[in-house]
Amino acid sequence: AQTVTQSQPEMSVQEAETVTLSCTYDTSENNYYLFWYKQPPSRQMILVIRQEAYKQQNATENRFSVNFQKAAKSFSLKISDSQLGDTAMYFCALDRGSTLGRLYFGRGTQLTVWP
């Protein structure tokens, strides 16, 4: 069974500061993909960043980066220089290599960026 756990239901950070959201997962697959999706109040799911499990290098997208620890099955998201527009629910998700497109989501972390 695949599971994704986000242990922080809510977090807050001041504008321009850095925040890290945690995610742990469990899968027996060797080839899989990990994602962070953002869901702002508009409710649309927006891809923030993705990581292929076979790549050791941590993914980076502008102010967003991940710390992928495969042995520990940990996949945290770091947001640098936080902006008010980063306020959203953030979901960690796992996609098994054998069933691409079927995502297993965590319960989410509500991030609030305040001025």
Add this chain to the structure above:
Amino acid sequence: DSGVTQTPKHLITATGQRVTLRCSPRSGDLSVYWYQQSLDQGLQFLIQYYNGEERAKGNILERFSAQQFPDLHSELNLSSLELGDSALYFCASSAKTGARNTGELFFGEGSRLTVL
């Protein structure tokens, strides 16, 4: 704008009724996925279609069914509705399914279903 269109955006209905949610995938995308987001269950996968054929089933109730048409749009049919079916239903699409697909999905804005 993800390019995935879902209608209706909001829907209010009564228990026992039947509704149909519609999804138009991004142009050229062959795979369509349906997800349900509820307070109780979180986000969970319901079903996937690829080029008109069912490819994978998740936690989809027998009261629910879906199909993908030749023009690649998809419909999710929910029948004998119960209060617990109230949720946000997302459609997502991707270009392919299989080893070459990086797994990135493009989500629509969702259809908010309220069952009274």
